[in-house]
Amino acid sequence: MNALPSPLAEVLARGDIWRGDALAELPAATIPSGHAELDAELPGGGWPQGTLTELLVERDGIGEMSLLLPALARLSAAGGWLALVAPPWLPYGPACVAAGLRPERLVVVRASRQIAWCCEQLLASGGFAGVLAWPERNIDARALRRLQVAAEGRPVFAALWRPASAAQTPSPAPLRIALETAADGLSLRILKRRGRPASRPLTLAVPRPGRNSRVVAGPAFSPVRAGSPAVKAVA
Amino acid sequence: MAPGLRVFERDPGREARALADLACAAGRFTPSVSLAPPDGLLLEIGGCLRLFGGVAAIVEAVRTACGEQGWSTEWAVAPTPLAARWLARAGARQSVDTVVELPAALVPLSCAVPGWPAETVARLQSFGCTRLGDLMQLPAAGLRQRLGHGPVDDLLRARGEVPDPQRYFVFPEQFAAALELPSRVEYAEGLAFAGQRLFAALAGWLTIRQSLVRACSLQLTHDDGSTSVLPLRLGEPCADEARLLRLLREHLGRLTLPAPVEALRLTADEVIARPGDSGRLFTEATAGEGTAACLERLRARLGEAAVQVLGLRADYRPECATVASDPLAAGAGRELSSAEATFSASHPLWLLPTPQPLAERADGPHWHGPLQLLTRGERLESGWWDSGEPDATGDIRRDYFVARNGQGQWAWIFRDAQGWYLHGVFA
Missing domain, CATH: 3.30.1490.100 (DNA polymerase, Y-family, little finger domain)
Known part of the structure; x- marks a missing residue:
């Protein structure tokens, strides 16, 4: 009889032992986000499919869509339908094409009141690969729960854009990320994910137009900003 | 006795139309439907049993369908149409599978069931024949002499000894x-x-x-x-x-x-x-109702204009380059592909439907704070071809810049003769 205790590493290698500091293994499908640092932090190694993802942004225009574009382009290239429900502005066709989205498979739903209903229909239909929705600020937990149920088990990437103030209220979405602008890109704070909580915020370099490094003076600026070093660099 | 009772006059024409509609609906179960006026439908189900998974299943499906439409039904299944009709009329609600079992099933039926003339039924009663079983025991030749050929031939048809071809219901060309x-x-x-x-x-x-x-x-x-x-x-x-x-x-x-x-x-x-569709070898989980x-x-709830896909148009005025198009139309969205070539990488993903005027201070345009210009101007002009038309953008002359404010928001702004405008957001 060998009653010797197994070495610790052997025990830890067993499939039924879960370590508290490891991310939960998700059988559900994910799609690579296109950012290696982010994939390492997301359970399953990418944006989850079949569950809600909440993205909390205070202001538009900080690169929040650019963060998702690699994943959306991947879905679109595979022939999937994408839906934008109540987007704040209209998508600009040529820019969508340049980002790799197929415009004829990008549905824009302009719903003023029935945003939650539309999302539920789109998620439950199973015919969409990606659903991005901008719900009302006061969407309640019950509606979110319904959306989560509608998305469950379907191969759909469901993202909800919510204001940063929603971070204080609980939500049934298994993944919640707050986005903020940072000096050199976009700062992501994972508020909630399956597995251990994330400790530090993540800074990603998302593609931005123009040249970030220096300020180019426009015609109107010449007299005002003539003294700034940036303008000297251009001149 | 029943104060709420409403009496309607019987209208044979409407009954016939209802029967024809029901025959149309029965087309889901079998292609061989025949009318048995005034109140019967005969469905030949021998060829569809495997599709539906047995007699019990198809009967249940037909009865459910009739029930959903608000009809109450009596039914029977038998190898011959006449026997099925008689059994149904007698309210037997049973299924007789083979011809051999038929006579036994017909024996207990009353002589009034087949709907022979009243005089014939009265004669049969005077013989002491009240059930079809009694009739079957009598010699056929004698019966023919006394009652005419009708009842005897009907009995032979019902028992499958004489063929009984049916006139099938013709489904109309136009619905x-x-x-x-x-x-x-x-x-x-x-x-x-x-x-x-x-x-x-x-x-x-x-x-x-x-x-x-x-x-x-x-x-x-x-x-x-x-x-x-x-x-x-x-x-x-x-x-x-x-x-x-x-x-x-x-x-x-x-x-x-x-x-x-x-x-x-x-x-x-x-x-x-x-279009033809091949069945799946393995059963797959149903994946929802699908995109269309x-x-x-x-679209039915929100209106057709509220649900659109993007279409491209070769126009360098940004507000004209995207058109909303019908998502379900064949070849939607792609008005042309050369439009992609006219695009340079510094165009934003979001476009404001109409440019929003920006406040201008001493240090330039403001949008949630002062804006820093990050690119040189990109000049977009012309558009004379639709100037003067209602709701058209018309002739434009604009210098576009990528700009950023102190809060890290990236904007696409332009300046024309009227001043600064916000036209897009780099999200």
Whole structure:
């Protein structure tokens, strides 16, 4: 009889032992986000499919869509339908094409009141690969729960854009990320994910137009900003 | 005794029409349907048993379908049409599988069941024959002499000893079904039930004709004699009764009736041949209703303009480069592909529908704080071809810049003769 205790590493290698500091293994499908640092932090190694993802942004225009574009382009290239429900502005066709989205498979739903209903229909239909929705600020937990149920088990990437103030209220979405602008890109704070909580915020370099490094003076600026070093660099 | 009782006069014409509609609906179960007026339908199910998974299953399906349409049914299954009819009329609700078992099943039936002339039935009673079993024991030759050929031949047909060919119901070329409502309907939602009856007939007709419907219209006849038409357009052709009904409910939810409705009439306007489809080897989980059905429902509720896909147009004025197009139209979205070439990488993903004027201070334009210009100006001009037209962008002369404010928001702004405008957001 060998009653010797197994070495610790052997025990830890067993499939039924879960370590508290490891991310939960998700059988559900994910799609690579296109950012290696982010994939390492997301359970399953990418944006989850079949569950809600909440993205909390205070202001538009900080690169929040650019963060998702690699994943959306991947879905679109595979022939999937994408839906934008109540987007704040209209998508600009040529820019969508340049980002790799197929415009004829990008549905824009302009719903003023029935945003939650539309999302539920789109998620439950199973015919969409990606659903991005901008719900009302006061969407309640019950509606979110319904959306989560509608998305469950379907191969759909469901993202909800919510204001940063929603971070204080609980939500049934298994993944919640707050986005903020940072000096050199976009700062992501994972508020909630399956597995251990994330400790530090993540800074990603998302593609931005123009040249970030220096300020180019426009015609109107010449007299005002003539003294700034940036303008000297251009001149 | 029953103060709420409403008495209607019997109308053979309407009964016949209802029977024909029901025959149409029965097209879902078998292509060989024959009418047995005034109240019978004969369905030849021998060829469809495997498809439906047995006699019990098909009987249940037919009865459910009749029940959904508000008919109460008596049924029987037998190897010969006449025996099935007699058994059904006697309320037997049984299924006789082989010809051998037939005589035993017919024995207990009353002589009144076959619907022979009253005089014949009275004669039979005077012989002491009250059941078909008694009749079967008598010699046929003597019976022919006394009663004529009718009853004896009928018995032979019912027992399968003489062939009994049926005249099959001919499904009409064009589908149109009408329904008079038993009472006036004042609320649009109340029409859904009546619609279900019409859609069941349509679904049966489509199955038989191997077709799919793309557009149909429901004509409502109001009690003041006027009519209104509710067109129903499907995203993709289908023959599914439930889907048509869901679409109708969405439309009815938005409809206000000008006057109570008396009658409905459903016509299939656009019918296309059903493309062949091979079955799956392995059963796969159903994955929801699919893209087209979902879009169709959203469009029914929100209006067609609210659900669109993007289309491109070769125009360098940004507000003209994107057009909304019908998501379900074939080849939607791609007006041309060369438009992609005209795009440079510094254009934003979001565009404001109309440019928003920006406040200008001493240090330049402001949008949530002062904006820093990050690129040199990109000049976009011209557009003379639609200047002067209503709602057209017209001739423009703009210098576009990528700009960023202190909060890290990236904007696409332009300056023209009037001043600074915000036109896009780099999200």
